[in-house]
Amino acid sequence: MSDTHVNVDPLFAGIPDVPGLDPTQPHHYVAEPTWVDAGTDTPSLDGSASAPVDVPLDAQERAVATKEIRLDGGPPPGAATLESREACAWFGGRLVLEGVNLVMPAGEVTALIGPSGCGKSTFLRLLNRMHELVPGAQLDGEILLDGEDIYDRNMRAQQVRMRIGMVFQKPNPFPAMTIKENVLSGLKLGRIKCSDKDALVEQSLIRAGLWKEVRDRLHEPGGGLSGGQQQRLCIARSLAVHPNVLLMDEPCSALDPTSTRRVEETIAELRGNVTVVIVTHNMQQAHRVSDKCAFFLAAENKPGVVVEQGLTAKLFSEPDDPRTFDYVTGQFG
């Protein structure tokens, strides 16, 4: 499961490996958006997706962050591959998303980009069965989580959602709970047992990049944090149940640049441990954080489709479709 490249993605075929890329060098945090010549930045396919990043974590923190904490009744360990096959979605009889085929490889970051109203968020909500919560919403196709269809008769939505966490556009920590309770809320809500809750809180907050800022006030209400901190608290909350996949719906759109950078660093930290799927309107962000990218587009009065998908570097440097080129170069949308 954690082995990313057992799944041979047909989309990756034909894209040349970039020789001479040093996997120990950080390549995801470029100071300036250099996507014009991003070809040299292409992540190699030999497993360097989990290459070290330039986020400083001291040795002690790293030890806590990678420590194995057992959860009873939680998701199975490791990242999982998510794959959609001919996924379609309707709202009240109106088709809004048609025939999406996309593989989101385990442990990698997949970005979904596209203009507003093209079905990115709907697709994201299809991935963890949040779509069906909307009255009148329907769907078709398959979403495979490590080969199992999450819409199978035998799959329970709650089990699926526990394995596939979600971070929303607006930070939404539970106001009636303290910071610590917020982090542990997933255990309470999903009836998961953990023997060492304090360690789990510390680990989740370190992984979300929030530990240093809140370790002295774990018993204060979560609503007292700043917007960026609240969003990272929500990420910590999602990570506490050890999900296989983390979906992020424009996680930085309500945040200032500093907080955005912090969240992006968090995403970089998660690479390899969790499969991340992120919806973003920010081209630079998609370029910075993602390994793979899918461009959604909806023509007028037509359902949204995936126009182009592939490695992020390729999509941003030499896209096959002219519409993709126009979008990523900012000529429309």
Place this chain on the structure above:
Amino acid sequence: MTDVSQRPLDVAADIDLTTTDPAPTNGQGLPGAVREPTALGAPGAVIPRSPRVVRTPRRPRELNTADLMTIVGSFVSAVCLCWLIFSILTKGVGWLGYGLSVFVVFLALVWIVTADRLGANAATDRVVSTVIFTSAFVIMVPLVWLIVFVIQKGWPAISHTFFVKDQRGITPTQPSTAGGAAHAIVGTIEQVGLALLWSLPLGVLTAVFLNESRSKWRRPVRIVVDAMSGLPSIVAGLFIYAVFILPYARTIPLFGFNGFMASLALAMIMLPTITRTVEVVLRLVPDGLREASLAMGSSRARTVWSVVLPTARTGMTTAVVLGIARAVGETAPLLFTAFGYDLMNTNPFKGAQESLPLFVYRNIKKPAISAVERGFAGALVLMGLVLILFMVARFIGRDRSKSQARRNRRRAVAQWIEEQEAS
């Protein structure tokens, strides 16, 4: 080329050399301004020590002296004019007519004078404001009147015995300070407490059903709840009387006249109030929280219990208070249920029981001055009880985050001052 590129540098250097010790500014253009300590930025930057600039905070005022004079002058003129017309030139009118005439003349004068000074637009604005302020004041009059009236009538009968004794052995010739209403206070607390016990879980569950479920029965249930809130309270009492007491009182003691039956009738009154209030509060809980909870693998029931209800906690205390306030003053449902009793009965499940509204009702009807006084004293205690309940609920439901923030700010300021003194 070298000349051109060198030039600006030279000039800059010149300026640097010739400027003698520029006065340091703190970024706000005023040298040496003493900044107020703030919680966020106890300023770490060096603030130059220089003569203190005295700052006096002020707010622009809406009414200036001329406006006030206009209002006072108009009022005095209105009074004088009406006095002239009604008391000197004609035979006069009653006090109500006099007051209304003064008010109308006053408004007209205010409009004319202000229009002369500031124009018709401002005059209309001023007149409308005056009418609104006056209405707010007029609304207060009956309330204050009522409270003063009850205090005046009831106060003589209030003594410490009023809270500890019942009406045992009290005859009509005894003064109103003899005996007390302890039995009524106990009865009220027991009946309302029991009613709350029945109606709160039921009301909260109904509200959860109305707001959190997707059932097609929500609409009919909402209509029934609305209809119930319009139920005349005596009908609630009559219903309990007809359904339980009349057929079963002889055979089952629990269904006789007692506090329990009264609590059922009161619960019928409280239920719609609590349901509607809780429903409104639940609707205020952001959907994002529900989604966040569901997205973590929680069931709907779990989400309601662990996320929605705790978030709406403060609002639910309001619901409880409104429910209690609705029920605590009800007399009619108790007439055929608790029935009323002059002696202490602490057992709400057996025997007739008194309650404060019943105590007031029964005593005011009695043909003895002492009893009427006792009735007013009961009304006074009832009002005090409601006031205390409101304060308690306000205290429980207060916004803790606000007071916490205030404490933090105070601590930060204190710390900043300490640092300043130390350095």
